Amino acid sequence: MRKVIFDTDTASDDAIALMLALDFFEVVGVTIVAGNVKYENEVNNALFTLEYLGKSDIPVFLGARRPILGQWRTVEEVHGKNGFGDWEYPKSSKKPESEFAVDAIIRLSKEYNGELEILAVSPLTNIALAYLKDSHIANRIKKIWVMGGAFSRGNTTELAEFNFWVDPEAVDIILNAGFNITIVPWEVAEETATITDEEWDKIEKIRSKRSEFFIRVNRTLREYSKSVGSKGSVHPDSLTVTIAYDNSLIAEKINKYVTVDLCSKSRGAMLIDWYNLKKSKPNAEIVTKVDSLKFKKYLFEALSKA
Numbered sequence: 001m002r003k004v005i006f007d008t009d010t011a012s013d014d015a016i017a018l019m020l021a022l023d024f025f026e027v028v029g030v031t032i033v034a035g036n037v038k039y040e041n042e043v044n045n046a047l048f049t050l051e052y053l054g055k056s057d058i059p060v061f062l063g064a065r066r067p068i069l070g071q072w073r074t075v076e077e078v079h080g081k082n083g084f085g086d087w088e089y090p091k092s093s094k095k096p097e098s099e100f101a102v103d104a105i106i107r108l109s110k111e112y113n114g115e116l117e118i119l120a121v122s123p124l125t126n127i128a129l130a131y132l133k134d135s136h137i138a139n140r141i142k143k144i145w146v147m148g149g150a151f152s153r154g155n156t157t158e159l160a161e162f163n164f165w166v167d168p169e170a171v172d173i174i175l176n177a178g179f180n181i182t183i184v185p186w187e188v189a190e191e192t193a194t195i196t197d198e199e200w201d202k203i204e205k206i207r208s209k210r211s212e213f214f215i216r217v218n219r220t221l222r223e224y225s226k227s228v229g230s231k232g233s234v235h236p237d238s239l240t241v242t243i244a245y246d247n248s249l250i251a252e253k254i255n256k257y258v259t260v261d262l263c264s265k266s267r268g269a270m271l272i273d274w275y276n277l278k279k280s281k282p283n284a285e286i287v288t289k290v291d292s293l294k295f296k297k298y299l300f301e302a303l304s305k306a
């Protein structure tokens, strides 16, 4: 089985993405980073998710509690106060590891040299810090699957997607480090990984432990997404994990030189050199079209499992 680290700012869809990752891969570590909601809530959400899914043996490592440089804000309005649609789930008896996430990422990259992949459905702070501490990691990691960036329809500012906006300096570091990177941008997720009311009805009818989990953790996400004009709850993290597992979901992709804006108004905007104006070698593969039906098939299969 392919070995992965799951890097997450655990709230709503992150948890569904983790569920899928546990089905698809050998998850050798879950690393928590500042992003969606209060750090303590992210940690509790990750611990509870693993326990709920019967995977308490998977280690959770605590990482960066803030972005490298900038100010950011959490988005409880998107995910609910605790990040899990205000679900007052029981406190997990599982505890995080004492090793710092950044050190765990470096250690695991050595243990699984050349085969470890990172599912980064989060701001890239932990991974950037790992690179700053040990730049050789870029040669040891097989691939980083990045959920992040928007072509132009930012979900956090006019141009910026949340994960890129939280820590653009980290994005800049990662994009210039020589990693093998695939980016799944926001618009692709909104177009192909939106769960409509009709699909929510179907999920409600499954009545499995997992479908109940989906409904509870994504309750606020659903309301929020619809309030800003999406056709249902949007699931970019789940999509990214599924694409990582089955590359045949990718209908179209481009290889381009990508940077990120670090300035004030457009901070966090993904900048693609569409016409190779900079004469720089492509540093990322960007997914532009996805087979939505295939994604939903995987999601429904996972939710129907006992």
Ligand SMILES: O=c1[nH]cnc2c1ncn2[C@@H]1O[C@H](CO)[C@@H](O)[C@H]1O
Pocket: 011, 013, 014, 036, 075, 078, 121, 122, 147, 155, 161, 162, 163, 186, 225, 234, 236, 237
């Ligand atoms: O409005 C939102 N909808 C969906 N996900 C969001 C939103 N705001 C923040 N995130 C978080 O940021 C990434 C997507 O941009 C996802 O990783 C999700 O966890």
